[in-house]
Amino acid sequence: MIERRTFLRLGLAVVPMLGSSACSDDAQDRTFPQGVASFDPTPEGVLLWTRVEGGGRVRHEVATDPDFKSVVASGEHEVSADTDGTLRVDVALAAGGTYWYRFVAHGVTSTIGRTRTAPARDADVPLRIGLASCQDFGGRWFHAWRALVDRDDVDVVLFIGDYIYETIGHLGVKLPSDRTPEVPDGLVLEDPLKGTVAALTLADYRALYRQYRHDPDLRAAHAHFPFVMLWDDHEFANDSWGDHATDFDDYYGDEGNPERREAATRAWHEFNPIRQSGDTTQIYRSFRWGRHVEIILLDERLHRDDHLVPEGPIDKEVGHIQMNSAFGARTFVIKDAFDAREAAAAPTMLGATQRAWAIETVTASTATWKVLASPLIMAQMVLDLSAYERLPDMFRNRFYFKTDQWDGFRTERRALLEACGSVDNVVVLSGDLHGFYAAELYADFDAATEPLAVEFGVSAISAATVDVQLAAVVDANPFLEAFGLGELIPQFDANLLATNPHIRHADSVTNGFAIVELGPQAVDVRFVAVDGVTTPSGRARSEVAFRTRLGSRRIEAL
Structure with missing residues (x-):
């Protein structure tokens, strides 16, 4: 597991969009006002969650490192008012691992979340x-x-x-x-x-x-x-x-x-x-x-x-x-x-x-x-x-x-x-x-x-x-x-x-x-x-x- 002080520095900080400049805290809060979360880990994977204000197209990314140099899962989804802008993604991952994840919507990248599988x-x-x-x-x-x-x-x-x-x-x-x-x-x-x-x-x-x-x-x-x-x-x-x-x-x-x-x-x-x-x-x-x-x-x-x-x-x-x-x-x-x-x-x-x-x-x-x-x-x-x-x-x-x-x-x-x-x-x-x-x-x-x-x-x-x-x-x-x-x-x-x-x-x-x-x-x-x-x-x-x-x-x- 990554050291606690490293995650505290990275996990809740502003994270860069892939291939673009960093996002502001205000932009993150407007786009992802409820942040990110994960639920019900199993040996086969974990449920990832976020809510996007206004809905629209959302991308998720999961990596084995907090810098996202090794992305192991990603995908795109459409969220709407029918679910109040919420999104759940069941991601298949290896057992017993620690992972970092984030979402991208409306040109804004969310804060980084950390999760683990059973x-x-x-x-x-x-x-x-x-x-x-x-x-x-x-x-x-x-x-x-x-x-x-x-x-x-x-x-x-x-x-x-x-x-x-x-x-x-x-x-x-x-x-x-x-x-x-x-x-x-x-x-x-x-x-x-x-x-x-x-x-x-x-x-x-x-x-x-x-x-x-x-x-x-x-x-x-x-x-x-x-x-x-x-x-x-x-x-x-x-x-x-x-x-x-x-x-x-x-x-x-x-x-x-x-x-x-x-x-x-x-x-x-x-x-x-x-x-x-x-x-x-x-x-x-x-x-x-x-x-x-x-x-x-x-x-x-x-x-x-x-x-x-x-x-x-x-x-x-x-x-x-x-x-x-x-x-x-x-x-x-x-x-x-x-x-x-x-x-x-x-x-x-x-x-x-x-x-x-x-x-x-x-x-x-x-x-x-x-x-x-x-x-x-x-x-x-x-x-x-x-x-x-x-x-x-x-x-x-x-x-x-x-x-x-x-x-x-x-x-x-x-x-x-x-x-x-x-x-x-x-x-x-x-x-x-x-x-x-x-x-x-x-x-x-x-x-x-x-x-x-x-x-x-x-x-x-x-x-x-x-x-x-x-x-x-x-x-x-x-x-x-x-x-x-x-x-x-x-x-x-x-x-x-x-x-x-x-x-x-x-x-x-x-x-x-x-x-x-x-x-x-x-x-x-x-x-x-x-x-x-x-x-x-x-x-x-x-x-x-x-x-x-x-x-x-x-x-x-x-």
Whole structure:
């Protein structure tokens, strides 16, 4: 691999057109405003991507050196408004190689991107992953991406969901003008916690991707590393299932909206190309890296059942005491009452087809490490508020923090983990919750059994962390504030660790990313904390590290 300092000098600099003078930064930004990117590397090649403002004729070039003295692939393409000017090119390349690529359109040459192909399936090489999720552009900055680029020490980035946020101004935050996303159509919202407007049309979702991808730090990350992508909910709508949104007000209920779902799906594929059979609704797939790693990428939104507890009516048995609220329906749900309902209904998150595929892929894999890429946290997360005397009786109970994640699908989780537990070295990588978590996974978290796998959950690149979200909800709800729930927020992680001994680490107040190294003898995970996400300046400040050794189903702190 070329030395890091050489790429930093060449990879993001102005590059010369073939046979002509260099292009200006302004010309590049006008022609290629979202930069360049690569996706889904295999031993046979990689997907290259760019977006050309105004469309037209585009040429791609791939070389084995950053000066393009040895061009190994090239071609010309026509892009149009039908794909919003985006272009994906599947380029055949040799296994285990590092390559540089660029595009030429309208007489302008793009910045140089660097990518790499996966090694041969029997190659004895480790894999270093940059694990990331949940990047919110509104009033927040992507310092985490700059920190990852400056490290320059990963092979691929695994982005595990919430690449965009479909609502603007959520959590009631007033946004600075230069970090306020805009959509041409939009759906007006009434609840300030949910935002002022939500993306509704294809034009809206495309506009969000264009604005996010124009961020210089995100563009730099895409130019440096190939990405492997999954979606979660905010690429469509909060806590979504199938084509249903769950935000609830006079305008925006939980009815299905196939047109909106189709628009969100199309825009995601335009800006985040993946390898698929042609069915845009099937994004679950596997990713192999040499002898040691196979990643099973799960879609936990499109094929799932509805949440068991509806937001609308009051349902005190599970703690739902306010109409049209997620509180008691999907967050802070009374565990014992919910467990009985879940056992009777046995809802699915994956759907029968995907679940069977996932189990077959894990159990048949010959890789040393079988990695489940799960956008949602798999470990049980229970909060025990029974000892807090100030709370009224209805709150002095044990609660699931969120039943939108795997705690709401206990029966299927058990079946999946029991099947995966029949083989060694299963690791779950997850996101969504905006905190860092490390946990050992059990078929039954309430029984004295042995763990079947381990999980590492990554925090948000920039989205509000758990403590910030909880504070916003309590502050906006006098009913909750009156009972002193706000005072419990600083105790969230301590309660989580005390109530859930399988959780070995919890940090619900820090943004950042993770570095995951999978080798022949161990998996090492580093959680990298990033400060200052609500300001234009920020930095990576600290790391905590964990290890799971080959053949173990336990987590060690390093």
